[in-house]
Amino acid sequence: MSRVAPLAPPWSKQDADGINRWGHPDRTYEPLLLVRCLQRHPALTAKLRALGEALYVDATLPPRLRTIAILRICALLECAYEWGGQAAFWGPIAGVSEAECDALVTGADVGWSAEERTLISAVDELEATGSWTEQTWTALGGNLTDEQRMELLIAVGWYRTICTLCNGMDLPVEGWMRPWPG
Incomplete structure (x- = not known):
């Protein structure tokens, strides 16, 4: 419990x-x-x-990109609870396959698009440094507006908070959620 x-x-x-x-x-x-x-x-x-x-x-960020970013921050924080709920419920809605959900934890190569690789690297950088370099901001701007990049920062930060709550309260994965890979 x-x-x-x-x-x-x-x-x-x-x-x-x-x-x-x-x-x-x-x-x-x-x-x-x-x-x-x-x-x-x-x-x-x-x-x-x-x-x-x-x-x-009220989102402008494409659902698939938002879900990949959320799953990735959950994976980086090893939050099995939130990752499991996102992977089970939002993954299918946003078109993120089970293999792709798992790959965000395991690092397996599932053939991410260039845009998705940039997104995943941006989430990794944000978690590692608390910010993005000018190069990352510019790379994300190839497909995202300023408003979408701000939304991405907010989504990753908000889910980092949720993961911190889940991990800190030691929440067990619920039965309907996807189990942590491996």
Whole structure:
């Protein structure tokens, strides 16, 4: 079990509303353990959710690129929980195959496009240094607008925060999630 006990049912109306606002509206899985733990701090959780939702609802970054970037930061931080949820749910929606999801952890060569290789390197650089060189910024600009590059910075940073929460709370991978490769 996790280091933080999830909020247990029966939930108040406020807690149920907060918990059920997370995730894709078409999800078939139960509310995430992460969300049930976070709901113990509802004011902060509502603010986290708003930013996370904006990365999908008001997004300009192509879904496949966003998902690859998110999976890569999860892999770099060895966050099996968030990686497993992203790989199981968003991977198929964004057209990222199981082999590609796994390759973002293992480093296997799955024939990434030049644009995708640049993206993966950019996530690696951002995690290693906290920034991008001018060369990386320019390379990303070959296919992304300034707004999309800013969105990419925000998405990677937000998911770094989520991975830190998941790892820090020691969340176990849930049954519907993809297991960590290897």
